[in-house]
Amino acid sequence: MTAFKSDFLHTLTARGFIHQLSDPEGLDKLMTEETVTAYIGFDCTAPSLHVGSLLQIMMLRWLQKTGHRPIVLMGGGTTRVGDPSGKDESRKLLTGEEIDANKAGIHTVFDKFLGFGEGPGDAIMIDNADWLLSLHYVDFLREVGRHVSVNQMIQRESVKLRLEREQHLSFLEFNYMILQAYDFVELYRRTGCRLQMGGSDQWGNIISGIDLGRRIAETELFALTSPLITTASGAKMGKTAAGAVWLNADMKSPYEYWQFWRNTEDDDVRRFLSLFTELPLDEVGRLASLGGAEINEAKKVLATEATAMIHGRAAAEEAAETARKTFEEGALADTLPTIEVPAAEIEAGLGVLVAFVKAGLVASNGEARRQIRGGGLKVNDATVTDERAQISGADVTAEGVIKLSLGRKRHILVKPA
RNA sequence: GGAGGGGUGCCCGAGUGGUUAAAGGGGACGGACUGUAAAUCCGUUGGCUGCGCCUACGUUGGUUCGAAUCCAACCCCCUCCA
Numbered sequence: 001m002t003a004f005k006s007d008f009l010h011t012l013t014a015r016g017f018i019h020q021l022s023d024p025e026g027l028d029k030l031m032t033e034e035t036v037t038a039y040i041g042f043d044c045t046a047p048s049l050h051v052g053s054l055l056q057i058m059m060l061r062w063l064q065k066t067g068h069r070p071i072v073l074m075g076g077g078t079t080r081v082g083d084p085s086g087k088d089e090s091r092k093l094l095t096g097e098e099i100d101a102n103k104a105g106i107h108t109v110f111d112k113f114l115g116f117g118e119g120p121g122d123a124i125m126i127d128n129a130d131w132l133l134s135l136h137y138v139d140f141l142r143e144v145g146r147h148v149s150v151n152q153m154i155q156r157e158s159v160k161l162r163l164e165r166e167q168h169l170s171f172l173e174f175n176y177m178i179l180q181a182y183d184f185v186e187l188y189r190r191t192g193c194r195l196q197m198g199g200s201d202q203w204g205n206i207i208s209g210i211d212l213g214r215r216i217a218e219t220e221l222f223a224l225t226s227p228l229i230t231t232a233s234g235a236k237m238g239k240t241a242a243g244a245v246w247l248n249a250d251m252k253s254p255y256e257y258w259q260f261w262r263n264t265e266d267d268d269v270r271r272f273l274s275l276f277t278e279l280p281l282d283e284v285g286r287l288a289s290l291g292g293a294e295i296n297e298a299k300k301v302l303a304t305e306a307t308a309m310i311h312g313r314a315a316a317e318e319a320a321e322t323a324r325k326t327f328e329e330g331a332l333a334d335t336l337p338t339i340e341v342p343a344a345e346i347e348a349g350l351g352v353l354v355a356f357v358k359a360g361l362v363a364s365n366g367e368a369r370r371q372i373r374g375g376g377l378k379v380n381d382a383t384v385t386d387e388r389a390q391i392s393g394a395d396v397t398a399e400g401v402i403k404l405s406l407g408r409k410r411h412i413l414v415k416p417a
Numbered sequence: 418g419g420a421g422g423g424g425u426g427c428c429c430g431a432g433u434g435g436u437u438a439a440a441g442g443g444g445a446c447g448g449a450c451u452g453u454a455a456a457u458c459c460g461u462u463g464g465c466u467g468c469g470c471c472u473a474c475g476u477u478g479g480u481u482c483g484a485a486u487c488c489a490a491c492c493c494c495c496u497c498c499a
Contacts, residue, residue, distance in 0.1 A: 233455065259453080266454050293452040327453055367446085370461055376447040387467095407446080409453055 006031035007066040012224075014281055015274040017059055019200045022210060022223035030194065030222075031068065035120060038063055038195035038224075039071035039187055041128070041180070044079040047105035048248035051260070055226050055275060059197050061113045064123060071193055072110050072125040074103050077132030078179060103127065109247045112310045124191070128183050144182055147215040148208075153177070156204050177208045184209030185217050195222040229275070232267035247310055253337055254311040258319035259409065261303035269298050277305035326411060330381075334399055336413050343416035346402075349390040352379065359404050359412040371406065378405040 004010040006028050012018050021027060030036055040056045042049065049057070060070040079099055107125060110116070114123035153159060153174065184206070187193040196206045206223040213221040245260050246252040252260075264272055270288030273279060279287075279301070287298035300320060307316035318335055325333035339359055341350070353368040356377060362368045369387050371377045377384040380395060380403050391414075395402045402414040 263453060266452095269454095293454095295454075296452055299452095299454080323453080362446095364464065366464065366467090367462085369467085371447060374447045374460060376461095407448085 004028045008036075008063060008068060011062055011066060012059065015062075016271060017055070017062075017226050017275065019225045019227040020203055020223070021225075022207065023220070026220065027195065027222045027224070035068055036063075036195055037069040037071060037191050037193040038197055039073045039126075039184075039193050040197045041073040041075055041078075041183065042106065043075045044099045044102040044106065046244075047102050048246040048251050049106055049109050050244040050246050052244075054247070055229055056198065057110070057113050058275060059224075059226060060123070064114055064121065067121060069121055070114055070123045071187060071191060072114070072123065073183065073187065074106065074125060074127045074129075076100075076103060076127035076129035078128060078176075080129065080133070105248055109310070126187070126190075128179075128186075131186050132179060132183075140182075144178065144212065144216065147212060148178055148181075152211070153208075177205045180205040181208035181212040184221060185213050188213060188217055188219060188221060194219075195224060197224045197226070200225045200228050229271075232265045249311055249315075254307055254315040255319045255322055255335070255337055257311065258303045258307045258316060258323065261306045262299050262323065263409075264299050264302060266295050269295060269302060273298065273302050273305075277302060277309070279305060332397065332399055332401070332403060334401065334413065336403070336411050338401070338413040338415050340415050340417035343393075346391065346396070346414075346416050347393045349392045352377070352384055352389045352391060353387060355379075355391050355402075355414065356404055356406070359414060361404060361406040361410060361412055376407055379403070381405070 004013060004024070008031050009018075009021075009024075009028050038060075040060060042053060042056070060072065063070045076099055079102075080096070110123070110125065115121075116123045116125065156177070159174070184193070184196050196202075196209060198206060203223065203225050206225070210221045210223055213219050245257070247257075261272070261276075270284060273284040273287060274281065277284075287301055288295075290298050300323075303323075304316045304320050307319055311319075322333040322335040325331045326336065341355075341358065352372075353365040356362045356368045356371075357365060361377075362371060368377065372384050372387050375383055379389075379391060380397060391402060393416075396416060397403070400415065403411055404414060405411045
C-alpha cells in the first residue's frame with residue numbers, strides 16, 4: 001500500500017486499523033482536500049456498547065482528531081426489525097422504549113470519545129429510524145429497487161455460500177444489505193457523508209451502498225473496513241469472566257475495565273496499544289519491545305491509557321493505584337469495588353455462601369460451595385475451607401471492611417453500613 | 418398443500434424405556450506453574466435450608482412401577498416438491 005498523504009489514512013494505516021479500502025487513492029485525495037463526513041453504524045440491542053465496538057469508536061475519534069466529521073448512525077430502525085441471522089427463538093423483538101433507552105445509554109459512551117455539536121467538525125448522531133420506518137414499499141422499490149441487481153447480490157460471497165449449500169436465505173436477510181446500502185445514500189443526501197467504515201464483515205454491505213450511491217445519487221462513495229480483532233490466542237475480544245466488557249461505567253467499573261486491559265496477552269500488547277490508546281507510535285514500539293516480565297509495565301500503561309479515555313484520567317490512575325496496592329504490595333486498597341451491608345447483618349453472623357453471592361462474585365450458593373471445594377474463595381486473604389463458616393464483626397479489619405476474593409484477581413470489599 | 422429431517426444444559430453435540438442432572442467437545446470459572454501473560458496439567462460447570470428435596474431434554478396430555486427416550490395433538494425450524 002502506498003504512503004497516504006492525508007493524516008487520517010496515514011494514521012489509521014500506521015496503527016493497523018485498515019483491512020480494506022474501496023479506492024485508496026481517491027479517498028486519500030479527498031481527505032487532503034476537504035473535510036470529509038464519515039459514518040459507522042451501531043446496533044441498539046443493549047444499553048451499552050462493549051469493547052468489541054471500541055475499534056470502530058476509535059476510528060471515529062481519529063477521524064475527528066484529523067479534522068473530519070464523524071457520524072454515529074444508530075440502528076434504531078434496523079434494530080426494530082431484529083437481526084435475522086440469529087436463529088435463536090428467544091430473539092425477542094425490542095420495544096420502541098427499550099431501543100430508545102439503549103440509544104441513550106450508548107450516547108453517553110460516545111460523549112466520552114467524540115465532541116458533538118453543530119459546528120463543521122462536530123460529531124453528530126443520527127438514527128436510521130428517521131427514514132427507514134416511514135419508507136413506503138412501492139416507492140422504495142421504484143426509487144431503489146430498480147437499481148439493485150439481483151444478479152450482483154447473488155454473487156456476494158455470503159449469499160453465494162448459502163445458495164451453493166442450498167441453505168435457507170430469508171427475503172428479510174436478503175433485504176438487509178439493501179437497507180444498509182440505502183442508509184449510506186440517505187446519509188450522503190442529508191449530510192454529504194462520503195465514507196462508511198465498519199468491521200471487515202461489513203464490507204459487502206458497504207460496497208452495496210457505494211453501488212447504490214453511484215446509481216441513484218451519481219456520486220462516488222468510499223468504504224473502509226477494519227480487521228477483525230481477536231486475541232493472540234484466537235478468542236474474540238471483549239469476553240471475560242463476568243461477561244461482556246461494557247464501556248458504560250455503571251455496567252463495568254473503571255477498576256474492572258482497567259483490569260481487563262491489564263490482563264492482555266503479551267503478544268497483543270503492541271497491537272492493542274496502537275489501536276486502543278493514542279500514544280505516539282514510537283512510544284508504543286518502545287513499550288511493546290520490553291521483554292519478559294517487563295512487558296507488564298507496558299500492560300499497565302495500556303490499561304491506564306485505555307481507561308483514561310473513557311473514564312477520565314483520575315479514575316484511571318486510581319484504578320492503577322488500587323491494583324498496585326492490591327497486587328504488588330498485597331495491601332488492602334480501600335478503593336476496591338465495595339458493597340455495603342447493614343452492620344446488624346454482619347454482627348448477627350453472615351454465612352460465607354450468602355456473603356459471596358451478595359458481593360456478586362458468584363452466581364449462587366451452589367457455585368460458592370464449588371469454589372470453596374476448589375479453594376477459590378478467600379475472606380481477608382484466608383482461604384475459606386468450611387462452607388458453613390460465618391462472617392462476623394470480628395472479620396472487619398482495621399480499615400473497617402471485609403475483603404472477599406474469588407481467585408487471585410477478583411476482590412470485593414464489604415463495608416458495614 | 419405434499420414428502421422428509423429436526424427441536425437436548427452457556428454453545429455445539431451424543432443419547433431411542435431404568436445406577437441420566439444427561440457422554441464428548443468448546444467456552445467459562447477455580448487450582449498448580451508463572452509475570453495479575455500465554456502454553457501446559459488438574460478440578461468444577463442446574464437450584465436449594467445439600468448425603469435429602471425441587472426443576473430440567475420445544476409445548477400439552479397419555480402409556481408405564483419407571484420416559485429425554487414409546488404414543489397423541491399442537492408449536493417452531495430446516496430441506497425438497499407443488
